[in-house]
Amino acid sequence: MGRVLVVDDKQIMRESLHETLRRAGHDAACCGSGAEALGALERDDFEAVITDLKMPEMTGIDLMRQVREVRGDVPVIVMTAYGAVGSAVEAMKNGAFDYVEKPFKANEIEQIVERAIVHRKDGSGSAYAGNALRGRTRIVGESQVMRGLKEKISRLAKRSSLVLIVGETGTGKELVARALHQEGPRRDRPYVCVNCPGLSAGLLESELFGHEKGAFTGAERSRKGRFEMADEGTIVLDEVSEIDLGLQAKLLRVLQEKTYERVGSSQILETNARVVATTNRDLEEEVKNHRFRPDLFFRLNVIPVTVPPLRKRREDIPALVQEFVRRHAVGEVAFSDEAITKLVEHDWPGNVRELEHAVERACAENDACVLKPKHVVLRTAPVPRTVPAEKAEICSIRDMERDAIENALKHFGGHQERAAESLGITSRTLRNKIKRYEIGR
Secondary structure, three states, X not given: OOEEEEEOOOHHHHHHHHHHHXXXXXXXEXXXXXXXXXXXXXXXXXXXXXXXXXXXXXXXXXXXXXXXHHOOOOOEEEEEOOOOHHHXXXXXXXXXXXXEEOOOOHHHHHHHHHHHHHHHHHOOOOOOOOOEOOOOOOOOOOOHHHHHXXXXXXXXXXXXXXXXXXXXXXOOHHHHHHHHHHOOOOOOOEEEEEEHHHOOHHHHHHHHHEEOOOOOOOOXXXXXXXXXXXXXXXXXXXXXXXXXXXXXXXXXXXXXXOEEEOEOOOOEEEOOOEEEEEEOOOHHHHHHOOOOOHHHHHHHOOOEEEOOOHHHOHHHHHHHHHHHHHHHOOOOOEEOHHHHHHHHHOOOOOHHHHHHHHHHHXXXXXXXXXXXXXXXXXXXXXOOOOOOHHHHHHOOHHHHHHHHHHHHHHHOXXXXXXXXXXXXXXXXXXXXXXXXXXXXX
């Protein structure tokens, strides 16, 4: 754990990152401008800096250059807009430790910060190579299905076989992937997780395999891909079903032959990374609908691991609540037996992630030491605005869908990933619908 400086001119982003880092055990400070950040760096010691690239007066690139001059040992992580390859490449060229694209998952920024802190302490080289995932992943639950899952993880962790983790959104698939890495012989090697839905086909290919200088517009220097960074360690392909069909063929080659080429190069590179893939879709159905290659499906589906939905292991809910209270509550807080019963009886379409949000919300919005059923607000997909009876006949499904999306985005403060989870769709589908309905314009 370390002290991290967050720099962003938008207050909501500063507060969000501050809370994410606090939950991960870090001590975070926030600044609204580059000049303010430089002052903070002169007064205090930080293990890492996270800065937005697009800021008035002093950009993230300018700030990073000055940080290198005054505190060259402090790694800088930059935040870029979705798909801003050129900005990310420029940042890396100017010495950024790593970059993350908005919107990003909390665990994504936590992993990068953790690597940055380790990097500063041990003086290691790249952002990924040699920096293993530290700390032990704790999978909560002693139900029969969870005991079986833990036993399977222990067996598979000792092997290097490809594993396909299947489960609904919010069940904890990436947590299982971490456990497979941490409990195996590769625990001291790199752990690299790739968020497949968050990247376009062109950008994802570069992320996976790397690229050479001049391979595309904005590629001003060569860059290693995630397979290269994860060599001898573990690479996790999160939501592999979202990979474009054309790129699936190249991925199949890596899985079968353990070889690949950087974008813009004909040199054949080898990888010894263990591959773990996750999906919340029925891949057999995806194959039938021609959205997923059958040969890739058969290659991935050798050792499937199913993560059960929360409704199938309700007896684990009290232990999960206790864990989430430990993470999110300030001071001594407990849920009454009646509140626990209310939580156990809920169907949890959003699974463990939805339960954590419910516990976090109850802890944040109430000052009571013992939380009762009235303090527990359960929310699933937002309900569309009520339509007057006289207009009901002209209210189309399109109108209702648009309203539901607007309500979800409003409820989650514009956070697209959480809105998508509450609606039961992927982030990519949500982005497409926002564009189609011109929401926010």
